[in-house]
Amino acid sequence: MKLESIGILVALRPFDEKNAIAHILTRDCGLMTGMLRGAITTKTNKPLVGQIGSMTWNARLDSALGVFHWESEKNLAVPIMMNSLALSYMNAAFDLICTMLPEREPYINLYNGTVKLLNDLSDTTDAYSEYLKWEIELLGELGYAMDLSHCSGCGKTSDLHYISPKTARAVCDNCAAPYLAQLYKMPVTLDITLKFLEKICTTQGARVPNARIFLNNKKI
Numbered sequence: 001m002k003l004e005s006i007g008i009l010v011a012l013r014p015f016d017e018k019n020a021i022a023h024i025l026t027r028d029c030g031l032m033t034g035m036l037r038g039a040i041t042t043k044t045n046k047p048l049v050g051q052i053g054s055m056t057w058n059a060r061l062d063s064a065l066g067v068f069h070w071e072s073e074k075n076l077a078v079p080i081m082m083n084s085l086a087l088s089y090m091n092a093a094f095d096l097i098c099t100m101l102p103e104r105e106p107y108i109n110l111y112n113g114t115v116k117l118l119n120d121l122s123d124t125t126d127a128y129s130e131y132l133k134w135e136i137e138l139l140g141e142l143g144y145a146m147d148l149s150h151c152s153g154c155g156k157t158s159d160l161h162y163i164s165p166k167t168a169r170a171v172c173d174n175c176a177a178p179y180l181a182q183l184y185k186m187p188v189t190l191d192i193t194l195k196f197l198e199k200i201c202t203t204q205g206a207r208v209p210n211a212r213i214f215l216n217n218k219k220i
């Protein structure tokens, strides 16, 4: 079986002295895992996390660990490495992708959103907002599409100050009144999105990655 797409190299860990296991978020095939032969020892065209490029993935059986051929075109992480705050956001995004996305299911909007996030993180004064937008998109892909345009109880479009933990939809002051203790207070922040991430991870039997927890602990 052979798959081809463009993608972003989101994780790389040593397999042995020469080879690495890579995760690539591809545009057309979703999250892919495979072996990158020679990734540790190569002196030329070294694969690095944050590169965008074209990948080919080959596996003898559909279920086997495939082998990547990777042609990097650009390293989107280079400008991000200069800025520790932007780097924390990139690390959190990449770890969430690897932890939460099922393999080989395409998420084209999230792929495009991730390319945009990396470009935005390279050159922004508001990394928090750029990252928050990306995470809201991730939640949407995983079943918690936020709808903050009107109250989920009565449809009204004003006095929307709460969000339902069950549906991720807005709730107006009137409808919220009997349930204040259970609802999240707007505006949507990384504290609120973390609560949704925790819920999804729990149902997947996973844990929110440390790089993401770190964003809240540091209050950055």
Ligand SMILES: [Zn+2]
Pocket (backbone or CB within 6 Å): 151, 152, 153, 154, 155, 156, 171, 172, 173, 174, 175, 176
């Ligand atoms: Zn209402």
